[in-house]
Amino acid sequence: QPVLTQPPSASASLGDSVTLTCTLSSGHGSYKVDWYQQKPGKGPRFVMRVGTGGIVGSKGDGIPDRFSVLGSGLNRYLTINNIQEEDESDYHCGADHGSGSNFFWVFGGGTKLTVL
Amino acid sequence: QVQLHESGPGLVKPSETLSLICAVSGYYISSGYYWSWIRQPPGKGLEWIGSIYHSGNTYYNPSLKSRVSISVDTSKNQISMRLNSVTAADTAIYYCARSHYYYDSSGYYYPYHFDYWGQGTLVTVSS
Numbered sequence: 462q463p464v465l466t467q468p469p470s471a472s473a474s475l476g477d478s479v480t481l482t483c484t485l486s487s488g489h490g491s492y493k494v495d496w497y498q499q500k501p502g503k504g505p506r507f508v509m510r511v512g513t514g515g516i517v518g519s520k521g522d523g524i525p526d527r528f529s530v531l532g533s534g535l536n537r538y539l540t541i542n543n544i545q546e547e548d549e550s551d552y553h554c555g556a557d558h559g560s561g562s563n564f565f566w567v568f569g570g571g572t573k574l575t576v577l
Numbered sequence: 578q579v580q581l582h583e584s585g586p587g588l589v590k591p592s593e594t595l596s597l598i599c600a601v602s603g604y605y606i607s608s609g610y611y612w613s614w615i616r617q618p619p620g621k622g623l624e625w626i627g628s629i630y631h632s633g634n635t636y637y638n639p640s641l642k643s644r645v646s647i648s649v650d651t652s653k654n655q656i657s658m659r660l661n662s663v664t665a666a667d668t669a670i671y672y673c674a675r676s677h678y679y680y681d682s683s684g685y686y687y688p689y690h691f692d693y694w695g696q697g698t699l700v701t702v703s704s
Contacts, residue, residue: 504694566625
């Protein structure tokens, strides 16, 4: 099964750009990953899905154009340009695995983004 | 606007059964989509528990499969989850979420893209 690894923290200054990384374990380079944003005390919010060819489908409702994704090798990236205070959140990546009765979902540990 | 609201006991004793309900408004469960339970231990990442389609088709996390059961009640427009033999490790915020789905070549359909989430309900396992 895939293991998704995320750095526990990241930071960026207001107006700067930041790239968050979700790394899939070896052998799972073809997997698509969903990105979720979670503000304190709230349920997560779907950002977008990413594969090796980039975004899959559409962004989540209300996700600004400042958010973009890229997939390369085992890495799935979420880039936020012109960071705003409201972008300070936890960001989670998740992927589905298996088929038939062996299907399941797995998430990474999440990255806490601090806006300086 | 689709809204999900989780409810249940905030405190459960070890070895007992945790029962939660997710009430859905703004959308009829019987109209489609998967409905999922996901939990988050305090200060930690997300853990998928399982998903159910309105027809009753379910998928469960292998690590919880022996203890968990998810059901749907279309007449009440709600989803339920039961987790048996709880321990302190089951202390978490429990969320329900609506999921889109995709088909594979064999005709199976799987949940992905959790688009609407509830606020979550904190469950503490302690004596």
